[in-house]
Amino acid sequence: MKKQLIRALVAGLVLVACGSDDGGGSSDQDKVADLIIKAADDAGASPDSDCIRDAAKKISDADAKAMIDAGLEGEPDISAGAGEILAEILTC
Numbered sequence: 001m002k003k004q005l006i007r008a009l010v011a012g013l014v015l016v017a018c019g020s021d022d023g024g025g026s027s028d029q030d031k032v033a034d035l036i037i038k039a040a041d042d043a044g045a046s047p048d049s050d051c052i053r054d055a056a057k058k059i060s061d062a063d064a065k066a067m068i069d070a071g072l073e074g075e076p077d078i079s080a081g082a083g084e085i086l087a088e089i090l091t092c
Contacts, residue, residue, distance in 0.1 A: 028064035029056045035068075036089060051092035057086050 026034070033049075033056035040047035056064075063082035070076035 002010055008050055028061060029059050032056045032059060032064050032067055048092045053090055055089045055092065 030053075033053045036052050036056070037047050037049050040052075059067075059082050060079065063076075063078040066076040066078050066083075
C-alpha cells in the first residue's frame, strides 16, 4: 500500500512537472517540493508547505533529478531513502 501511495505521489509530481515552467534557478529538491505542493493543492488538499519543503531538502540530488526526469509514464529509479522521504511527505 505504501509503495502504491509513493508511486501515485511521484506520478502526480511528474504530471505537474510536465506542465511547469519555473524559469530555472531552483534546486531539484525545490522543484520536487513545488510540484508536490501544487499537486496537493490541485487535489483539494491543504498541504503543509514548510513540512514538504523540509522533507524535500533531504532528497539526494540524483533522486530528485530522477523524479523530475521520469516523465509522465515513467517510474523513477530512486533509492529506498527517497521512498521513505516521499512517505514522510505524505504525512505533511
